[in-house]
Amino acid sequence: MDDVNTSEPGPSAESRLRAAPPHELVATARRLLTERFGAEELTLLLADYGLSVLQPVTHLPRTGPPVPAHDGPAGRAFNGQTPVVEVTDDASATNLVHLPITVRGDRLGVLTVRLPGNACTPTTVLRLTDFATALGHEVTTASRDTDLYLQARRTRRLTLAAEMQWQLLPGRGCRRQEYVIGAHLEPAYAVGGDNFDWSTSADHLTLTVTDGMGQGIDASLLTNLTVSALRNARRAGIGLADQACLADQALFAQYGGKAYASTLLLNFDLDSGTVRAVDAGSPQLYRQRGSTIEQIELEAQLPLGMFEETLYDEQTFHVEPGDRLIAVSSGVHGARAADGGSFGERALRQTISAARLAPPHEAARAMVSGLMEHFGSDELAADAAVVCLDWKGRVG
Numbered sequence: 001m002d003d004v005n006t007s008e009p010g011p012s013a014e015s016r017l018r019a020a021p022p023h024e025l026v027a028t029a030r031r032l033l034t035e036r037f038g039a040e041e042l043t044l045l046l047a048d049y050g051l052s053v054l055q056p057v058t059h060l061p062r063t064g065p066p067v068p069a070h071d072g073p074a075g076r077a078f079n080g081q082t083p084v085v086e087v088t089d090d091a092s093a094t095n096l097v098h099l100p101i102t103v104r105g106d107r108l109g110v111l112t113v114r115l116p117g118n119a120c121t122p123t124t125v126l127r128l129t130d131f132a133t134a135l136g137h138e139v140t141t142a143s144r145d146t147d148l149y150l151q152a153r154r155t156r157r158l159t160l161a162a163e164m165q166w167q168l169l170p171g172r173g174c175r176r177q178e179y180v181i182g183a184h185l186e187p188a189y190a191v192g193g194d195n196f197d198w199s200t201s202a203d204h205l206t207l208t209v210t211d212g213m214g215q216g217i218d219a220s221l222l223t224n225l226t227v228s229a230l231r232n233a234r235r236a237g238i239g240l241a242d243q244a245c246l247a248d249q250a251l252f253a254q255y256g257g258k259a260y261a262s263t264l265l266l267n268f269d270l271d272s273g274t275v276r277a278v279d280a281g282s283p284q285l286y287r288q289r290g291s292t293i294e295q296i297e298l299e300a301q302l303p304l305g306m307f308e309e310t311l312y313d314e315q316t317f318h319v320e321p322g323d324r325l326i327a328v329s330s331g332v333h334g335a336r337a338a339d340g341g342s343f344g345e346r347a348l349r350q351t352i353s354a355a356r357l358a359p360p361h362e363a364a365r366a367m368v369s370g371l372m373e374h375f376g377s378d379e380l381a382a383d384a385a386v387v388c389l390d391w392k393g394r395v396g
Contacts, residue, residue: 014134022142026057029135033113037124040094041114044135045074046153047107049166050188051365054078054109057152066155074098074110079362081107083125087117095120099132101139105175107361108136154189161192161220168227170198173361178270178394179205182361183387186368187380193219193261194329194383197227199234205268206234209283209387211329212261213303219383225254226261226304240267244278244304244312251305260305264327270394273319278312280304282330283385286352289323293349296325321393324360326352331384332371347374360388 011019013032020028026044033039045054045067053066054074067074073086077098086096097120099111111132115124143149158166165185174181183196193212198205208230212223229247238246244265251260262281269275277285279298286295296317302310319325333348351370355363364386371384 013131017134017138020138022146023148025135025138025142029111029131033128033131037113037128038116038119039113040116041112043112044101044109044139045112046109046139046149047078048153048155048188049158049162050155050186051172051184053155055152055155057149074112077110078107081359083129085120085125093117097125097128099125099129101132101136102173103133103136103140103171105173105180106171107173108139111135156189159190159192159216161215161217162188162190164217164220164224165191165195168195168197168224170196174198174200176200176205178392179268180360180390180392181207181387182359182364183385184361184364184368186372186384191383192216193223194331194385195223195227196327196385196387197230199231203270205270206240207266207268207327207387207389208263209327209329209385210261210263211282211331211383211385213259215382218259222251222255222259222261226251226263230263230265239314240265240276240278241312241314244280245310248280248302248304248306248310248312249308252308255305257306257308260303262303262330266327268319268391273321273391273393275317275319276314277317278314280312284328284333286326286328286348287319287323288326288352288356289320291353293352295345319391319393321391323391324356324363325389325391326363326367327385327387327389328367329383329385331380331382332367332386360390364388 017028030042033042044057047069048055052069054069055066056064058064069075069078073084077084077100081100084098088094094114095117097113097115101108101111113128139149172183185191192215195210198207210223210226212219226247229250230243233243233246264283265278267276277298280301281303286293298315301312351367355366358366367386368384
């Protein structure tokens with residue numbers, strides 16, 4: 001944001017965004033860009049839960065007509081994560097600049113700004129890109145205090161189970177020097193038991209994929225307890241196997257073995273690429289190295305909460321720079337089509353291979369789209385979670 005501030009007297013753009021009431025970020029951004037760049041119009045577009053459309057944020061009725069998330073100038077900015085300048089055909093001599101809004105690798109949406117044609121210089125686009133990033137951070141923070149931006153993301157009402165699951169997620173992506181994560185969850189507006197979670201530190205990344213048994217609110221409650229127990233153990237500084245043990249105890253104490261959660265736990269050493277793993281159930285893990293796709297065979301251990309005081313063991317494997325890991329829940333690898341056939345390993349491998357050149361967030365979405373196409377419906381019968389991680393490793 002330094003480029004935005006250097007030539008302007010008074011408070012910085014960032015400080016003015018931070019000082020704005022949570023529901024007034026769009027109006028504040030509009031005033032700032034009008035003052036500093038001569039902007040004639042500004043629209044904040046947020047990606048909906050299914051990543052199918054971009055929803056404009058307005059005050060009433062909270063959102064305007066949606067824009068495709070994968071087509072058109074705004075869609076290209078969102079998918080390509082790069083600014084797109086659209087030259088308008090009207091007589092106004094203005095350009096529309098579509099700027100991706102991403103917070104630490106989590107794609108939120110697009111900021112569209114209408115500028116006079118002579119004001120749309122490369123330097124201005126670069127400064128607007130920094131502004132869009134700052135706005136994204138403020139939207140993320142403001143969402144703790146207002147429902148405006150969460151409401152704007154919805155094309156329809158979420159089920160209560162889905163509301164709980166989306167509030168539990170860390171985001172849908174994360175980027176660091178060592179890795180890039182992209183994840184997708186369906187059915188977006190009615191998901192119940194599937195979840196993914198991650199946490200990073202100076203030298204490690206912990207990643208989990210959880211598949212709570214059942215459907216609807218029962219599955220969501222089970223998964224909430226599972227993820228919360230895993231986080232509680234992780235934040236106490238406990239090792240991966242013991243995290244699984246403590247979560248297992250918490251679930252058995254609550255359900256007595258009548259309900260359980262299948263969970264894959266991974267801990268990455270950012271220096272060495274060594275991965276510690278606990279396979280407690282049904283999520284499957286694949287590694288793509290060059291043109292080779294292999295399932296990483298881990299020792300199948302009991303799902304969390306099935307029996308009292310289950311002991312879990314860690315295994316290790318290694319990732320190299322350029323590797324892609326794909327973790328999928330049972331709703332992906334075990335899904336059945338309308339004709340009774342399963343999605344199957346062959347179709348899953350074909351989908352993984354076809355998405356090889358796509359960034360992780362698009363690869364994860366493409367895998368779920370492939371599942372839907374195979375299933376023959378836009379609404380899946382079971383939850384499906386895909387987490388895609390591109391490993392870059394640590395340099396130096």
